[in-house]
Amino acid sequence: MSKVIRIGTRDSELALWQAKTVQNALEKTGHKSELVPVKSTGDLNLDQPLYEMGITGIFTKTLDVAMIKGEVDIAVHSMKDVPTSLPKGIVEAAVMKRASNKDILVHKGVDFLEAEEGTIATGSLRRKAQWLHKYPTHKVVDLRGNVNTRMQKLNDNSWNGAIFAAAGLERIEIKPDNFIDLNWMIPAPAQGAMLIVAMENDTYCREALSLLNHQESQVCVHIEREFLKVLEGGCTAPIGALAKKVNEHIHFHGALFSLDGKKKIEVERALPIDEVENMGKECALEILNNGGKELMTRIKSVLNN
Known part of the structure; x- marks a missing residue:
């Protein structure tokens, strides 16, 4: 079986660049594809701050709907914009090699x-x-x-x-x-990484995309996103996280800030690469136990009012 893989993408210049990069990579593995640009709610509403729109995944929601309705087969995202919990039926299919996280x-x-x-x-x-x-x-x-x-x-x-x-x-x-x-600024979890998602039941697309996955990038961004998920930050709280491979170890630096920047709770840890399964979770729990739980409660209270 072969088919033309319909690639859903936002229609901004950057999103189209990302989608074309995936299209070129698929072509090199012998798979045919076409781009299907979709306008997202996040692009249309430029006057309201993201956190006031009450939606995590503001830039991914439109493409999620298009995938579920069968209008596109896969979607390409800046991974830092993607909620840590994907909609039912949609799965991560590949993480492309990470670019600069700065x-x-x-x-x-x-x-x-x-x-x-x-x-x-x-x-x-x-x-x-x-x-x-x-x-x-x-x-x-x-x-x-x-x-x-x-x-x-x-x-x-x-x-x-x-x-x-x-x-x-x-x-x-x-x-x-x-x-x-800004070397002192901790990036957003998964900053610089591109994520491709597919429908869970779409074996053809998932197998095709598995050829594009970059293992080291995937390991690092998953640690960062696990850290974010346990802190319950969604895409809006002031949370930074960076995991890097150094020799055969993963070095992690994460932090939670108050909205005004006055308070900073951070964690740093290094583990052998074969021992990082719960690294993001453990680092997040350390933050929460060091005052992060109360700080997250205050942040949510402010953002929800």
């Missing part, structure tokens, strides 16, 4: 970093909290839209800079010269 600051000059006043833009609670933790007197304004839209908004406003995922700008080749790496 956050970067695109700026209009860095002198403000030494000053008390400064304004940076981001739509991410995680980035906002970490920025305020390091620069408590600065102002952080909300920034929404796809990467091209956000870059244009930065140019059109008087902000000092805006925070982006390096991978997104690199993939569509719009990373400017005026940036600095």
